[in-house]
Amino acid sequence: MLAETKLDTMSAIYQRRAVRSYTAKKIGKETIEKLLDAAVHAPTAVHREPWAFVIIQNKDRLRQYSDLAKSLLLGQQEATSFFRAAEPKALAMLSDPNFNIFYDAGTLVVIGCKSRGPFVEADCWLAAENLMLAATAEGLGTCCIGFAVNILNAPEVKRELGIPEGGAAVAPIIIGVPRGPIPSGTRKAPEILSWVA
Numbered sequence: 359m360l361a362e363t364k365l366d367t368m369s370a371i372y373q374r375r376a377v378r379s380y381t382a383k384k385i386g387k388e389t390i391e392k393l394l395d396a397a398v399h400a401p402t403a404v405h406r407e408p409w410a411f412v413i414i415q416n417k418d419r420l421r422q423y424s425d426l427a428k429s430l431l432l433g434q435q436e437a438t439s440f441f442r443a444a445e446p447k448a449l450a451m452l453s454d455p456n457f458n459i460f461y462d463a464g465t466l467v468v469i470g471c472k473s474r475g476p477f478v479e480a481d482c483w484l485a486a487e488n489l490m491l492a493a494t495a496e497g498l499g500t501c502c503i504g505f506a507v508n509i510l511n512a513p514e515v516k517r518e519l520g521i522p523e524g525g526a527a528v529a530p531i532i533i534g535v536p537r538g539p540i541p542s543g544t545r546k547a548p549e550i551l552s553w554v555a
């Protein structure tokens with residue numbers, strides 16, 4: 359259990375933002391363990407708790423995975439067509455040799471599973487949101503890194519990280535101390551397709 363809650367739930371939901379610039383301050387083991395504990399309190403289909411975690415706090419390793427992820431993504435036609443249509447800036451970023459997909463964060467938590475199942479991805483992403491809200495409550499910043507999913511599921515990288523062949527890396531999340539104030543975000547109003555009363 360989190361020892362103390364620094365923000366109420368609604369404040370954490372509204373204050374969480376994708377943070378892409380961090381100080382060099384290292385996140386301690388105890389804090390990571392607190393966040394993982396919050397993560398595993400997410401709901402899971404048929405109470406399977408299928409998740410397993412990888413924590414990387416080695417900047418050289420993260421840089422290496424970032425470089426591999428960029429070349430992998432740029433070589434995949436499906437990925438490049440998606441970014442060309444949805445977010446052309448992403449292609450320019452991936453082509454920039456200085457761009458680190460982990461934004462030089464000192465910690466990456468990968469939420470994954472040891473074996474797949476119909477709701478396992480949903481379970482992992484629910485855990486991811488719990489982790490990000492708990493991090494917000496602790497004054498930390500986070501960002502999901504979808505760019506990393508492909509490389510983290512490459513067979514040799516899975517082996518390196520102890521992810522079994524039948525398992526997968528699902529939700530990569532960087533964590534760190536935000537370098538500056540975090541601007542608030544905006545959202546479209548929820549689109550209600552029907553409301554049957």
Ligand SMILES: Cc1cc2nc3c(=O)[nH]c(=O)nc-3n(C[C@H](O)[C@H](O)[C@H](O)COP(=O)(O)O)c2cc1C
Nearest residue numbers: 374375376377378459501502503504505506543544
């Ligand atoms: C599944 C998923 C993958 C994402 N992948 C990336 C990514 O690779 N790089 C990145 O900078 N942001 C990534 N994001 C963060 C989104 O860009 C961000 O959540 C969105 O712009 C909304 O901003 P907010 O989180 O500050 O509200 C990802 C978010 C999700 C949910």
